[in-house]
Amino acid sequence: MRSSSSNKCVLFPCLFFACILFTISEKLVAGESDKVKLNLYYESLCPGCQVFIVNYLVKIFDSDLHTVTDLKLVPFGNAKVSDNLTVTCQHGEEECRLNAIEACAIRTWPDSKKHYSFIRCVENDTTKWESCLKNSRSEKAINDCYNSDLPKTLILGYANMTLNLKPQHKYVPWVTLNSKPLNAQSPDDFVAQICKAYKGKAALPKLCKSSAFSKSLESKVLKLQVSYADEARK
Template identity: 40%
Template structure:
């Protein structure tokens, strides 16, 4: 009788455990049993690349509101079409503020590792850029209730520049090399001009049970750029203004105060 009772308890325990697993949150299922999909955005911060800020402001936030972020490992790389000279000078593609904002956003990623916090800040900055009000980006601190000093310290200490050098290395390691920005990859595969359709690629790449957000996505890649269609990208050779960030080892090093 005791043996039968023990067996019943064991079976009941297995049933309860199975029900518990089945009722676990979607986040547990997505993250534990299946790897998240890597979504990387290589971009530059200033409006001379209007498509970067457009993507950041009008497309990327959707994954936070529809829950698709639960299956995404989001990587933001604020470097874009910049380059590095032989004496370690970072040369940005456009106006002087582009190097500044690239570094500020690199600092935000470092200072606020929580994804929602750094994304809110970068999105706020890029919203001002998108609206042609980039000179007002500092108001994002008060708007979001964020402390300004950690970003200032990161920028003025040279840490921000070191972070940018890291992003330069990551950008240079892209295979195939990036041709323009925004350059969006899903699991390291570039989407080229179809980057705005990134949610469909993410859903197709995810190997687990598709989340609800994927049900609203076309599961076939149907968006193809026609030969006469203008590409909404900024190429590396589209240079109008350049500015340099010099190595802290050079005699000409200067700190940029906010």
């Protein structure tokens, strides 16, 4: 395929510049199959989930780490599904509502950077989450999604993903890296784990080599407040 692309650049000079840009971008951004798959299983009103989303996941998009990371957010957490497919959330109806809103955002903006930005805004202050929606260009699309039957389908899909985890999740936030669980209670090293797990052909992200990153590894490890799956429900 590469030789074919080179021939096209020779045969069609007008495409030469575009070909160079494609080649450069190919080297800077990992292919989808090469990316490290980072999944976050969470629920919207879990304090530890909020901290992880707002203060830790942002490192992916505030740096070049996103070029090698395939982030998937799964808003279901420790909810339960009854025999008649009714979903009960650990922190009550408001959590179910916000989980559904965030599920609609993920559907509306398939690009992880876009839906993460919205979800981070929501989780930064869930009492004022509507301001995040008003600032969105896709307010109507998200509202239309939320007011339809689609959220139930989306949440049941996330329920299936969460309830079929192997090993089963014990608490949220629950983080997996290439399907293997990480210790989300000690979130500081998840960047290091992504750097270590990346085996693709693209250049290693600058963050993985930076002095700031090295210093962060030497800092005191913080502990997140987690919500256990067997805790009492509100």
